[in-house]
Amino acid sequence: MAVTRCVCFRRSFAELVPQARSAGWTTLPQLAAGTGCGTGCGACRPYLERMLATGATSFAVARPGQEPQPARAEAWDMA
Ligand code: FES
Numbered sequence: 001m002a003v004t005r006c007v008c009f010r011r012s013f014a015e016l017v018p019q020a021r022s023a024g025w026t027t028l029p030q031l032a033a034g035t036g037c038g039t040g041c042g043a044c045r046p047y048l049e050r051m052l053a054t055g056a057t058s059f060a061v062a063r064p065g066q067e068p069q070p071a072r073a074e075a076w077d078m079a
Contacts, residue, residue: 001061002058002059002060002061002071003044003047003058003059003060003061003062003068003071004057004058004059005044006035006037006038006040006044006048007040007041007043007044008036008037008039008040008041008044009035009036009037009040011035011037012057013047013048013051013056013057013058014057016031016035016037016048016051017051017055017057019034019035020034020052025052026052027052028045028048028049028052031048031052032048046062046067046068047059047062047068050067050068054070056070058070058071058073059071060072
């Protein structure tokens with residue numbers, strides 16, 4: 001299972017990366033102000049921060065306090 005989106009605002013990280021780059025957003029507060037992402041339950045916040053820092057759009061589920069790491073591609077991603 002991979003984390004690929006902000007569930008509360010129904011926005012995928014794959015959509016958010018180009019939007020953030022186009023808008024010049026490099027921080028979570030900037031992204032949150034522009035999209036709302038990260039301002040609901042907050043569960044996506046560590047993933048959004050890593051997304052902004054690395055451009056990765058799919059992450060393994062991280063334990064609390066653990067930095068999210070990019071997810072390995074699943075078989076259905078290879079099509
Ligand atoms: S999943 Fe992003 S704010 Fe809830």
